[in-house]
Amino acid sequence: AQTVTQSQPEMSVQEAETVTLSCTYDTSESDYYLFWYKQPPSRQMILVIRQEAYKQQNATENRFSVNFQKAAKSFSLKISDSQLGDAAMYFCAYRRSPNTGKLIFGQGTTLQVKP
C-alpha cells in the first residue's frame, strides 16, 4: 500500500525568507502524481503544485517549487520569499497514475510565518 509521510508537524519561517517542507512516500508504482495542498484557517484545500513522476524536471509555480527525488521517494516543497499569507497547513499527497484513483495524504505540516 502507498503511504505518505511528513515528518515535520510544525515549521516556522521569517517573512521574506525561504523554507522547505519535507515529504517522503512509499510506492511500488513507477508512474504516479505528487501534490502539495495548502489549507489556510478558512479550511479550504488549495492545490499549490503538482509533479508527474515521469518528468525529471522539478515543477515550479511562482514562489513555490519542489525537489523531486524519485529514487529516494522524496518530494519537498520550497517556498521562497515567504509571505504572511503563506501561513497554513500544508499537505503532501500521492495519486496513482493515470491521474485516477484516490489521493493519499500525509499528516500535514503547519507553517507559521513570522513578521
Added chain:
Amino acid sequence: DAGVIQSPRHEVTEMGQEVTLRCKPISGHNSLFWYRQTMMRGLELLIYFNNNVPIDDSGMPEDRFSAKMPNASFSTLKIQPSEPRDSAVYFCASSSRTSPLHFGNGTRLTVT
C-alpha cells in the same frame, strides 16, 4: 465554474439523529471523493466514485455511514445514527482524467 459545492457549511446535531451531507461536483468531472478530517486522524478517504459507481468504500468507518451518487451532479453522505465521535470536517472533492482533485469548502459536523 462555481467549483465543488457542499452543503451545509456547518451542521450541529444531537447524538442519534440522522445527518445528510450534500455535494455537487464540478461539471464534467467523473470522479467524486468523500474525505473526513480530524485532528487525530488527519485526512481520511471514506469513499470514492467513478462515473457514479462506488469504487472503494473501504474507508467508510461502519454501517452507520452510507454514500450515494444517483447522478453525475450530486452525491450524499449520510450518517445514521450520528455519534459524537463523528464530529469532523467532511470534504467532497471531484476530478477528471485531466485535472487534479478540486475540493469543496467542507462541512463542519458537530454531534453533541
